[in-house]
């Protein structure tokens with residue numbers, strides 16, 4: 141008979157499970173002839189001018205510890221990026237480069253959340269975010285975007301009253317990703333102002349994930365940003381990343397804009413979590429913020445715009461697949477009529493159609509079964525490959 145030994149492992153860690161995207165992709169990652177549309181990245185390799193800047197830094201011996209808040213020229217270039225994209229003047233001491241955006245999310249959560257608190261997340265939402273909150277000991281509450289299929293242009297809608305009703309005395313943060321993953325929904329300035337006003341009154345932080353900020357299709361340089369309305373001492377954390385617009389997902393560099401008053405604390409968090417971001421990767425990131433980087437960003441945006449149209453054309457040929465055309469980011473969150481279990485469907489697709497998608501249920505427990513009828517694809521892909529992947533998906537859905 142085995143005796144039960146006391147365990148030092150925290151319940152939050154013992155109970156954590158691989159998220160729904162990993163649970164599907166791990167069964168077939170890297171298999172030849174499978175078209176992977178499940179992850180949030182393009183199939184383009186990082187451009188040479190960025191890689192060369194990192195190589196040059198290596199050749200120059202930039203291999204030592206550096207400032208935990210990021211190298212100064214990079215933080216200055218980030219400051220200038222915010223000025224030219226959203227017209228915001230951000231003081232340098234509010235900018236920290238702790239690693240990639242995911243590390244920035246962790247630092248922001250660590251600033252405000254402890255066991256017993258809760259975080260209200262606008263959802264569906266990328267699972268790593270709510271898992272990070274759970275690891276901090278927080279309860280996650282999902283403020284569900286509502287489906288509006290009846291409109292001439294079907295779209296996701298956030299009911300602010302419902303969002304506010306989910307907040308109580310233990311709510312330490314409201315998490316918003318706009319443009320959103322997986323929906324491509326964009327929060328409007330009037331909604332941002334209402335959330336900011338509510339958060340100010342309640343002493344709640346706002347964690348605004350803007351990693352898809354420049355991936356918008358309405359001709360503007362950037363989606364509305366909380367940086368345009370927040371004061372330097374508001375409890376607003378804005379997260380951004382080099383991963384998506386510059387094809388740098390493997391580099392692990394992003395940044396956090398935080399309230400001015402806690403700059404020293406965030407520096408210590410960056411130190412304690414990872415002692416800052418990889419130094420030569422930061423020199424690559426610096427090259428991404430050059431005019432050449434702006435041009436590459438435009439190229440990625442054009443590629444995504446085309447991928448969005450390819451997906452729209454595909455949907456036009458389908459009876460049982462529809463979407464609310466995303467306003468930003470690079471995902472199609474596809475609603476499949478008659479699909480009862482998105483995880484099982486995604487697993488079957490691997491075997492029968494050789495295409496990889498992320499199951500809708502990965503994106504949060506919304507308390508109902510509505511996400512069972514969704515799968516997410518990433519359309520930032522080679523158009524031919526995307527077309528073939530969608531064709532395979534269409535055949536599998538027809539056979540459902």
Ligand SMILES: Cc1ncc(COP(=O)(O)O)c(C=O)c1O
Nearest residue numbers: 180240241242317321381383394
């Ligand atoms: C909303 C959102 N935030 C953050 C990230 C992660 O960015 P990074 O690669 O910089 O950690 C992702 C990646 O998919 C994302 O979708």
